[in-house]
Amino acid sequence: MPSSLFVKEESESTKSNVSFSSAVGISSLNRDGSRSAFTPYKPTTVLTNLQRGNVQTQTPAVLPERSIHQLAAQGELFLQNIALNESFDPNQIDQDGLTPLMWASSYGQLATVQKLLNCGASLSAIGDSGENALILACSAGHSAIVKELINNGASLDYKDQDGNTALMYAVYNNHAGCVQELLNGGADMTVINEALESAYDIAIKKRSKQVR
Numbered sequence: 001m002p003s004s005l006f007v008k009e010e011s012e013s014t015k016s017n018v019s020f021s022s023a024v025g026i027s028s029l030n031r032d033g034s035r036s037a038f039t040p041y042k043p044t045t046v047l048t049n050l051q052r053g054n055v056q057t058q059t060p061a062v063l064p065e066r067s068i069h070q071l072a073a074q075g076e077l078f079l080q081n082i083a084l085n086e087s088f089d090p091n092q093i094d095q096d097g098l099t100p101l102m103w104a105s106s107y108g109q110l111a112t113v114q115k116l117l118n119c120g121a122s123l124s125a126i127g128d129s130g131e132n133a134l135i136l137a138c139s140a141g142h143s144a145i146v147k148e149l150i151n152n153g154a155s156l157d158y159k160d161q162d163g164n165t166a167l168m169y170a171v172y173n174n175h176a177g178c179v180q181e182l183l184n185g186g187a188d189m190t191v192i193n194e195a196l197e198s199a200y201d202i203a204i205k206k207r208s209k210q211v212r
Helices: 068-074 100-106 110-118 133-140 143-151 166-172 176-185 199-205
Strands: none
Touching (some): 100 133, 100 143, 110 143, 133 143, 143 176
């Protein structure tokens, strides 16, 4: 993955905290520290340009050549000829198993998400750490994208490798808009993860009044 990435905002607000490099203490039951950090307790780092650890975030720069995944994250994928070619694969994965739809969903690029879905992007694609587009959108708090993914048939109660659902990520990160969209779509609050916690348990533990 390139070492830096400049993210261009689309019309949807991206003021919510999308700092996947921030680390929150793990309080789950005997969680193996060598496993993926992609849990509600420690957000994923695979979509950042930082190495794992406490690294100061630097002002990113635009690289001369950008992958389709970077372009999707920047909302510029469909401004490039590459997305107009017959050979364009909307489900092409990067080194972490992530698709352009996952990148666009994580970085709040609603128009790009819509166009990728129209091109046949898969909602069931899963990254190397078990993440999918809906989980990434919920982690970052992009409720409009969450609604779009749900309307296109995203699996509401899919569990990642630690048994966490998109609702758990939305609850843990206090993204009330995402929680509402998931509940409106029929997400199950009673699903239990490997730490034996449901989304409701997580909300209680974090004293999150906005999402209870």
